[in-house]
Structures are given as structure tokens and as C-alpha cells.
Amino acid sequence: MAGQLGIGALLVLAAVLFARWQDFSGTHLGSPTHAAMAGAALAAWTGWVVVAAWPRRPAVPPRDAGAILVVHASQTGFAIELAERTAALLRDGGAEVDLRQVSTLTAGDLVSARRALFIASTTGEGDAPDIATGFQREVMRAGADLHALRYAVLALGDRDYDDFCAFGRDLDRWLRTHGAIPWFDRVDVDNGDEGALRHWQHQVAQAIGAADQADWSRPAYQPWRLHERALLNEGSVGGPCFHVALVPEDDAHLAWHAGDVVEIGPRRARGHDERLPHREYSIASVPADGALHLVVRQQRHADGTLGSGSGWLTALAQPGDTIDLRVRRNPGFHAPADDRPVLLVGNGTGIAGLRALLKTRLARGHHRNWLLFGERHAQADRLHVDELEHWHGAGMLERLDLVWSRESPGPRYVQDRLRTASETVRRFVAEGASIYVCGSLAGMAPGVDTALREILGDSAIEQLAAAGRYRRDVY
Structure with a gap:
């Protein structure tokens, strides 16, 4: 409104000047040419003033506009x-x-x-x-x-x-x-x-010009206790693999979803307060189990010393000792809420994340589950395999493929088994299946990805990933 009033005033002023110019030109300007030139100059000046004063919209929104x-x-x-x-x-x-x-x-x-x-x-x-x-x-x-x-x-x-x-x-x-x-x-x-x-x-x-706030810090660990530990692969040629069960001091902390990740704050030895950098593990249980289960492979460095995280959980900590941990949400690996089919693929300690997903599915009455799991030997490396076979025999696991890399004949790795079952993979996906992969980053994960792309095509895999139907927890 103010801009419009200003322009109106300028137009009135221009009209007055024009009238005075007419009177002046008739008396003082010696020729029509001079009069025309003066009139043109006055018109140009008037136009420039109006254009300069006219309000404009910015060419683009200001940089700090919007969310x-x-x-x-x-x-x-x-x-x-x-x-x-x-x-x-x-x-x-x-x-x-x-x-x-x-x-x-x-x-x-x-x-x-x-x-x-x-x-x-x-x-x-x-x-x-x-x-x-x-x-x-x-x-x-x-x-x-x-x-x-x-x-x-x-x-x-x-x-x-x-x-x-x-x-x-x-x-x-x-x-x-x-x-x-x-x-x-x-x-x-x-x-x-x-x-x-x-x-x-x-x-x-x-x-954003905001006042500094209190520093972020890593969320506090909660005190849990080592409840039990059991060797899962006695006689294996691979590294010792342990089932580890942890219980909280406060049962209110028995709260997580299958697919979530636990951060462990290891210590150097029993009784030492110094914390080492945290280590992350896939959770192998659901809250209804009353404990947080892990599947941990003991690692040793070239000099024979134990890895900090795995050594703390599998050897140094004793039953009853405090374990510092926190659970971190990982919605990218949560189970689907509906009863669509799921294809679960993993190896080694990757059985942890897949086991929790299966427990969640079974508790919901969702039985369209196909698991492909790989390890070294059928006798020595049965990481929770007895439980898997029980679920399969009870009809809660639609299909179970166990692949042993050190035994023949047949496929040696889970990616090989996928290729031999390519028609079933395509049918499962066509029926709306989500694919979950859990386990080793080196070898298994890229091998499975390559096999799935061969079976389904690159475009289909990328569409599945974008839709949240191809999910991986690999390490």
C-alpha cells in the first residue's frame, strides 16, 4: 500500500511538471524541436522514477526461507x-x-x-x-x-x-x-x-544463530550382568563361537526390537575400570526371552592376544560380572509388520540377527520364512541349528537350507545355494517377500548380492532396497 501511494504521488508531480512545461515551452523555448526534446526528457525522467519505485518480488526466495x-x-x-x-x-x-x-x-x-x-x-x-x-x-x-x-x-x-x-x-x-x-x-x-x-x-x-547447548555425549551405558556363556562350536576348525546371555539390573531395560544393535563397553580385565572403544553386536533374542542373547566369535590378534570386545565377552568377564551396554535402534533391519514372506540369508555369527527376526515372526504367527544359513562343518558348527531344525519340523519355518563349506557334494556357500534355487527366489519375491542378509562383509555379503542380482536383475534389487525389502546387517 505504501508503495502504491508513493507511485501515485510521483504521477501527480509528473502531471504538474508537464503542465508547467507546456506553459514554459510556449513562452521560452525558441523552436518546436527544442520543445520536443525537453518533453521527451521529462517523459523519460517520469518513467524512470515510476519504474524505480515500483515494488518487485524477489527473483528467488531468500536463502533462509522454509524448513x-x-x-x-x-x-x-x-x-x-x-x-x-x-x-x-x-x-x-x-x-x-x-x-x-x-x-x-x-x-x-x-x-x-x-x-x-x-x-x-x-x-x-x-x-x-x-x-x-x-x-x-x-x-x-x-x-x-x-x-x-x-x-x-x-x-x-x-x-x-x-x-x-x-x-x-x-x-x-x-x-x-x-x-x-x-x-x-x-x-x-x-x-x-x-x-x-x-x-x-x-x-x-x-x-542458525542459536545459543550453544550442552555438549552431546554418547548415551550412558546401562549396567547388565553376564548371566551365562556357552561354547557353540566345540571341535570347529574356526574360531571359538559363544552364546552369551546378559540380564539387566532393571527389567525395564528388557526392551528392543529384533534387528536392533547392542553397543558393549569392554574393559581390559576383570576389576579394571578403563573402558575400551565400544563394540557392536547383533542381538540374537527378543525381550520375551528374559535376557539379551549374543553370538560372539572370539578373535585373536597376530600376536595371540584377545580382541578387546570379543575377549571381554568370551573369556575375561565372568558370570555375575557387570557388562556396560546400551541398545541402539536399527529400524533398517526390523521385521516387517505384516505376514509377507521373508527370505533370510546369513553365515557364521550372522545367525544372531536372523534368529531374533525369526523369533519375532513366530511370535506373531508368521510362518512364511525361508532361511539359508552357512557354516563350515555340519557336526561342529551347529550355531543354534538344533533350534532351527525344530522350527522347521514344526512347520514354523517354511524352508531351511543349511550349507556347509567344508563338506561336499553340493553348494558350498549360501550364494551358491541361492543360484540353485533361483526359481523359488523369484517366486518368493513375486509374492512380496522381503530379503534380510546378516553376517560377514567379506565374501558372504557381496557374494549374496551378486547372486541376487543375477537372479532378479540390478533394477529389481535397487527397487527392493528403496522399498525397504532388501535389508542387510553385515560387518
């Missing part, structure tokens, strides 16, 4: 947890937040966004999380004009691997290449390093 995108790409749930903390920090600072899983993100979302924070895990040998493969294919390969976007990346990884934080770094590079402007520098996090996480928290708060 801040907070995007997580997670394999085991840690990136989700950090994304939720980041979103809470932003909301506490007065910002509007759009919290998204990377698989739901389109190029259009990024083009229209003005601010975005990415929390990106790396899995395997520098790979993107399974949930991000569709984003890589459909968005990162296609490209987008992101000149209006300010962004930052929190890259999660482990320096023990050569391709440290590879996906987070690739994402950062892609965003820059397509014109996005770094809001602040990428923050790389080594194995949950608290200093790096504090730096991210500070940078986010600074970016």
Missing part, C-alpha cells in the same frame, strides 16, 4: 539417531525442520530447498548404505542445479577401513559440483568420536 532439510542415510541406525538429535537442536533454536530418510529425497526436493544437513554413513568397503542406493542412481547420477542450496555433511565412518567416510565425502563432492554452497565444512566422524560430534553440534547451532 531445513535434515537427511539421514543409515545402515545400522546411528545416522538416524544423530539426525534426530540434529533436528531437535534446530527446533530448540526456533527453526522449522523437515526430517527425511535419503530414499525419499528427489532432485526436486534439493532444488527447491534452501538449507540442508546430511548425516551419511559409509558401509562395507566405502559403499553407500543400502537405503541410499536409489538416491545414488536416480539423483546423484542425474544431477541437479543446486545453486540456491546451502548445505553441510556429517560423514560417519571408521578409520580402520581404507575408504574412510567415502559416501559422505562423495555426497559432499557431488553437492559442490552441482553448485550447492557449503554452509560450513564437512565434519568427519571416526567411530562415533565425541569431539567430532561436539564440533558438528556447535557448527549447526552457530549456523
Whole structure:
């Protein structure tokens, strides 16, 4: 309204000046040419004043308009947890937040966004999380004009691997290449390093002009007790593998979902208070079991010393000793809520995560379960196999394929068994099956992925992953 009044006043002034010019030109300007030139100059001046004063819409929205995108790409749930903390920090600072899983993100979302924070895990040998493969294919390969976007990346990884934080770094590079402007520098996090996480928290708060908040710290461990431990593979040529049962001091902590991950805070020896870096394990039980079960293979270094995590759980800690742990949500490996078929594939200690999924399915009355499990020897390496055979015999496990790599004839590995059962795999998937893979990253996981791609095709596998029907917990 103020702009319109100002323009009206300028037009009135122009009209008065024009009338005075007519009087003046008739008396003082010596020729028609001079009069025309003066009139043209007055008209040009009037037009310039009106155009300059006319209110305009901005060509693009201001950079700080709209919700801040907070995007997580997670394999085991840690990136989700950090994304939720980041979103809470932003909301506490007065910002509007759009919290998204990377698989739901389109190029259009990024083009229209003005601010975005990415929390990106790396899995395997520098790979993107399974949930991000569709984003890589459909968005990162296609490209987008992101000149209006300010962004930052929190890259999660482990320096023990050569391709440290590879996906987070690739994402950062892609965003820059397509014109996005770094809001602040990428923050790389080594194995949950608290200093790096504090730096991210500070940078986010600074970016939105919020007051610094109390430092984030790793959620507190809860005291549990080692209840029992039993060797599962006596006589095996492989490393000793143990069933470990832990019970909480407070039964209220018997709360998790199949597929969740437990973080253990190991110690050097009984009675020593020094904590070592945490270790993560797939949970092999459900809360109804009254204890948290693990399947742990004892590791030894080249010099014969025990691995810190496995050594603590399988040898150093004694029944009754306190075990520091916390359960972390891992929704990317939870069982489907409905009764669709599931295809479960794993080897070695991967039976832990698959066992918990099966227990959840059976408790719900969902019996369309097909398990392919591989180990070395049929006699010595029967990791919970008696229980599996019981479920199969009772009709609760539709199909059970056990594959022994040191025995012949027949397929030696689970990926080989998949190939020989390719028609059944295709039928299961056509009937809506979800695929779960749990176990070793080296050998088994890539072998199974290759076999499934041969059977179903690359496009189908990527569609299954994007739909949450191809899930992996590999290490």
C-alpha cells in the first residue's frame, strides 16, 4: 500500500511538471524541436522514477526461507539417531525442520530447498548404505542445479577401513559440483568420536544463530550382568563361537526390537575400570526371552592376544560380572509388520540377527520364512541349528537350507545355494517377500548380492532396497 501511494504521488508531480512545461515551452523555448526534446526528457525522467519505485518480488526466495532439510542415510541406525538429535537442536533454536530418510529425497526436493544437513554413513568397503542406493542412481547420477542450496555433511565412518567416510565425502563432492554452497565444512566422524560430534553440534547451532547447548555425549551405558556363556562350536576348525546371555539390573531395560544393535563397553580385565572403544553386536533374542542373547566369535590378534570386545565377552568377564551396554535402534533391519514372506540369508555369527527376526515372526504367527544359513562343518558348527531344525519340523519355518563349506557334494556357500534355487527366489519375491542378509562383509555379503542380482536383475534389487525389502546387517 505504501508503495502504491508513493507511485501515485510521483504521477501527480509528473502531471504538474508537464503542465508547467507546456506553459514554459510556449513562452521560452525558441523552436518546436527544442520543445520536443525537453518533453521527451521529462517523459523519460517520469518513467524512470515510476519504474524505480515500483515494488518487485524477489527473483528467488531468500536463502533462509522454509524448513531445513535434515537427511539421514543409515545402515545400522546411528545416522538416524544423530539426525534426530540434529533436528531437535534446530527446533530448540526456533527453526522449522523437515526430517527425511535419503530414499525419499528427489532432485526436486534439493532444488527447491534452501538449507540442508546430511548425516551419511559409509558401509562395507566405502559403499553407500543400502537405503541410499536409489538416491545414488536416480539423483546423484542425474544431477541437479543446486545453486540456491546451502548445505553441510556429517560423514560417519571408521578409520580402520581404507575408504574412510567415502559416501559422505562423495555426497559432499557431488553437492559442490552441482553448485550447492557449503554452509560450513564437512565434519568427519571416526567411530562415533565425541569431539567430532561436539564440533558438528556447535557448527549447526552457530549456523542458525542459536545459543550453544550442552555438549552431546554418547548415551550412558546401562549396567547388565553376564548371566551365562556357552561354547557353540566345540571341535570347529574356526574360531571359538559363544552364546552369551546378559540380564539387566532393571527389567525395564528388557526392551528392543529384533534387528536392533547392542553397543558393549569392554574393559581390559576383570576389576579394571578403563573402558575400551565400544563394540557392536547383533542381538540374537527378543525381550520375551528374559535376557539379551549374543553370538560372539572370539578373535585373536597376530600376536595371540584377545580382541578387546570379543575377549571381554568370551573369556575375561565372568558370570555375575557387570557388562556396560546400551541398545541402539536399527529400524533398517526390523521385521516387517505384516505376514509377507521373508527370505533370510546369513553365515557364521550372522545367525544372531536372523534368529531374533525369526523369533519375532513366530511370535506373531508368521510362518512364511525361508532361511539359508552357512557354516563350515555340519557336526561342529551347529550355531543354534538344533533350534532351527525344530522350527522347521514344526512347520514354523517354511524352508531351511543349511550349507556347509567344508563338506561336499553340493553348494558350498549360501550364494551358491541361492543360484540353485533361483526359481523359488523369484517366486518368493513375486509374492512380496522381503530379503534380510546378516553376517560377514567379506565374501558372504557381496557374494549374496551378486547372486541376487543375477537372479532378479540390478533394477529389481535397487527397487527392493528403496522399498525397504532388501535389508542387510553385515560387518
